[in-house]
Amino acid sequence: MNNASNISNLADRLRDDVRSLGIMAALIGGLILWFATVGSTDRVTYRGVDQAWAEPGRIYLNTEPPGHYVIERxxxxxxxxxxxxxxxxxxxxxxxxxxxxxxxxxxxxNLVGC
Structure with a gap:
């Protein structure tokens, strides 16, 4: 009788641990998906086109502070x-x-101000 209750308790703990790991994996995956979808944002002052770089259809921006930004035309x-x-x-x-x-x-x- 004691062995059966120990096995039952162990199975319940294992089920709870697996459920917690599943929830944690879903939250981490959601966070990665959110960052991939939203991206990141920097506030810069636009200083014109960077003439040192040339590529068809893409523009390299000269900004303050510098940040190596590329934008489609x-x-x-x-x-x-x-x-x-x-x-x-x-x-x-x-x-x-x-x-x-x-x-x-x-x-x-997004324009902040001129």
């Missing part, structure tokens, strides 16, 4: 004015060795 880029401050939302990259000088591909541009 689209309506957002056409609306940007030199000297204005913008919030630049860009893709987040996960993994090791992600240095601060990597290219940041801009998804959205």
């Amino acid at each position: 689209n309506a957002d880029f056409a609306a940007m004015k030199v000297g204005c401050t913008y919030d630049l939302s860009y893709d987040v990259k996960f993994g090791r060795n992600q240095r601060g000088n990597r290219l940041k591909t801009i998804r959205r541009v």
Whole structure:
């Protein structure tokens, strides 16, 4: 009788542990998905196009502070004015060795002020 109750208690604890691990994995996965969907945002002052880089269809921005930003040639880029401050939302990259000088591909541009 005692062995049966010990096995039952052990099974209940194992079931609770597995449920907790499943919930934790779902929360971590949701957090990673949220960061991948939302991206990250930096507030910068736009100083013009970086003339040192040239690539068809893509523009490298000269900003203060510098940040290695790349934007597609689209309506957002056409609306940007030199000297204005913008919030630049860009893709987040996960993994090791992600240095601060990597290219940041801009998804959205929001004007903060001129």
